Amino acid sequence: MGKATPKYESADVDPLAVLAAPPRDETPQQRAERERAEAEAKRVSDSIDEQIRVEKAARSKRRAPVKVLLLGQSESGKSTIVKNFQIAYAQNAWAEQRASWRSVVLLNLVRSVNIILDQLARELAISRTTITPAPPASLRLHASSSATSLSDSESDVRSQSSPLRFGERHKLLALRLGPLRRVQADLERRLCAPPDDDDGGPGPATPFVEMEAAGAAPGRRRRTHEFFVRSRAGWKGALGWAMTRARTRAGRRGGGNAEDEADEAMEVILGCKEDVVALWKDATVRAMLARHGMEFEDAPGFFLDDVDRIVSRSYAPSDADVVRARLRTLGVQEYPFPCTGPQAGREWVMYDVGGARSCRSAWYPYFMDVNAIIFLAPISVFDERLEEDPTMNRLEDTYLLWKAVVSSKLLQKVQLILFLNKCDILQRKLERGVSIKRYIPTYGDRENDVPTATKYFRKQFRDMMKKHSTVQRPFYSYLTTAIDTKTTTQTLATVREILMRDHLEKADLLQPL
Numbered sequence: 001m002g003k004a005t006p007k008y009e010s011a012d013v014d015p016l017a018v019l020a021a022p023p024r025d026e027t028p029q030q031r032a033e034r035e036r037a038e039a040e041a042k043r044v045s046d047s048i049d050e051q052i053r054v055e056k057a058a059r060s061k062r063r064a065p066v067k068v069l070l071l072g073q074s075e076s077g078k079s080t081i082v083k084n085f086q087i088a089y090a091q092n093a094w095a096e097q098r099a100s101w102r103s104v105v106l107l108n109l110v111r112s113v114n115i116i117l118d119q120l121a122r123e124l125a126i127s128r129t130t131i132t133p134a135p136p137a138s139l140r141l142h143a144s145s146s147a148t149s150l151s152d153s154e155s156d157v158r159s160q161s162s163p164l165r166f167g168e169r170h171k172l173l174a175l176r177l178g179p180l181r182r183v184q185a186d187l188e189r190r191l192c193a194p195p196d197d198d199d200g201g202p203g204p205a206t207p208f209v210e211m212e213a214a215g216a217a218p219g220r221r222r223r224t225h226e227f228f229v230r231s232r233a234g235w236k237g238a239l240g241w242a243m244t245r246a247r248t249r250a251g252r253r254g255g256g257n258a259e260d261e262a263d264e265a266m267e268v269i270l271g272c273k274e275d276v277v278a279l280w281k282d283a284t285v286r287a288m289l290a291r292h293g294m295e296f297e298d299a300p301g302f303f304l305d306d307v308d309r310i311v312s313r314s315y316a317p318s319d320a321d322v323v324r325a326r327l328r329t330l331g332v333q334e335y336p337f338p339c340t341g342p343q344a345g346r347e348w349v350m351y352d353v354g355g356a357r358s359c360r361s362a363w364y365p366y367f368m369d370v371n372a373i374i375f376l377a378p379i380s381v382f383d384e385r386l387e388e389d390p391t392m393n394r395l396e397d398t399y400l401l402w403k404a405v406v407s408s409k410l411l412q413k414v415q416l417i418l419f420l421n422k423c424d425i426l427q428r429k430l431e432r433g434v435s436i437k438r439y440i441p442t443y444g445d446r447e448n449d450v451p452t453a454t455k456y457f458r459k460q461f462r463d464m465m466k467k468h469s470t471v472q473r474p475f476y477s478y479l480t481t482a483i484d485t486k487t488t489t490q491t492l493a494t495v496r497e498i499l500m501r502d503h504l505e506k507a508d509l510l511q512p513l
């Protein structure tokens with residue numbers, strides 16, 4: 001007699017499936033009801049799944065680093081803004097590297113002295129003539145010296161002024177300060193990129209426009225002979241790299257190290273300290289500089305008023321010294337900023353690029369990947385010429401860059417923040433009576449003062465954005481003096497707030513795929 005198999009005991013039968021199975025005696029009406037209920041349950045379940053997916057994506061987007069690219073021509077103040085960010089948001093890293101700026105400050109000082117000595121040498125060589133020619137471009141203090149932009153008539157006025165009276169004392173000063181040339185060469189060898197790190201030539205104003213039009217792959221970090229990404233680790237990397245190089249080299253020579261080299265430089269400068277002060281205070285030398293429009297006070301890396309403080313064995317740079325120190329950026333440098341407090345776990349990454357024309361093709365690969373751009377427009381440069389292309393007004397070059405950035409298709413979704421920088425220099429220039437209208441005819445008969453000028457420049461940038469931007473987006477602009485860390489910190493806090501809000505809004509608005 002066969003044993004009866006229990007109804008639901010087969011090993012092949014899934015008990016859950018059995019439980020979920022429709023009743024055997026289900027009527028067609030009950031079946032329709034059941035299927036409707038099941039479909040509704042599935043819809044609710046799917047929508048919950050989708051919600052979870054979207055929230056997860058938004059959460060990870062919120063956690064993704066906020067990437068900010070700093071753009072602007074050379075000497076516009078990009079690296080100075082990074083330093084301000086570091087002072088405000090990465091104090092430990094900042095304190096750690098501040099001392100390594102000592103050599104840069106010394107180099108800036110020595111370079112200024114040597115530029116004065118070069119001009120003095122030319123004047124001494126032709127001291128019998130009454131007309132002194134302008135210095136050759138390569139020896140100018142920097143490209144933005146107003147000597148580069150003076151009209152013929154103004155040069156005429158200068159050459160007509162009485163001859164400068166140089167004497168034995170100037171010859172002696174020039175002689176005694178001679179060792180500073182070697183100090184400059186040594187410090188440059190330590191701190192600056194070697195010649196082959198640099199680029200081949202000036203290049204066009206906006207090389208990335210052609211790259212975008214040609215559909216170049218922006219995801220790849222390109223490294224061509226035209227630019228050199230020196231360091232992605234920021235100042236510490238750049239300065240540390242130089243230190244290591246110097247150490248290796250010194251080691252090969254069989255003695256000393258990088259610190260010894262820095263101390264050696266300081267010893268030589270200490271020996272020249274009184275003469276440096278005497279040179280800078282000399283009325284004839286100052287008259288000579290004024291005649292050639294060499295406005296040292298407005299130049300990057302101006303430390304001639306600080307010789308007493310800086311030229312000392314115990315000198316350690318202050319925050320103010322470091323933001324005023326000038327070290328040109330080559331390639332692209334990356335600065336991560338971990339957030340603290342309620343935003344802990346999130347990170348900001350800032351990308352600081354070289355702004356010279358030869359460096360601008362290196363910007364393009366970053367366009368795909370950034371959330372925001374802080375664009376530095378130095379509005380004090382309306383009367384200056386571009387170092388890379390002396391036929392080009394520096395403000396004009398900035399306009400070209402801004403126009404290219406706002407009209408870029410790749411940057412359509414990127415938040416743009418404009419800093420109208422170097423307001424302190426603008427103010428000094430206008431107080432000296434430099435006329436904006438003379439260099440920018442469209443300025444017309446407006447008042448030649450800071451409020452009117454800043455309003456005018458701001459409008460120019462806003463109008464360009466309206467006209468050339470392919471999408472509607474807010475126009476955020478700030479007047480800045482990046483070497484004033486106190487006010488800049490406040491501006492950066494506001495900007496950070498805006499960028500974070502925008503980042504979170506975009507994360508929350510993530511649409512299901």
Ligand SMILES: Nc1nc2c(ncn2[C@@H]2O[C@H](COP(=O)(O)OP(=O)(O)OP(=O)(O)O)[C@@H](O)[C@H]2O)c(=O)[nH]1
Pocket residue numbers: 072073074075076077078079080081298299300301302323324325326327328329330353354355356376421422423424425480481482483484
């Ligand atoms: N007076 C004054 N100097 C400024 C201001 N912003 C920057 N500087 C100085 O200008 C010089 C150039 O600034 P950087 O930040 O090095 O310029 P950059 O845009 O990074 O230049 P590149 O690296 O060549 O692209 C530095 O010596 C700064 O201290 C400002 O608002 N006022």
Ligand SMILES: [Mg+2]
Pocket residue numbers: 078079080327328329352353354355
């Ligand atoms: Mg820089």
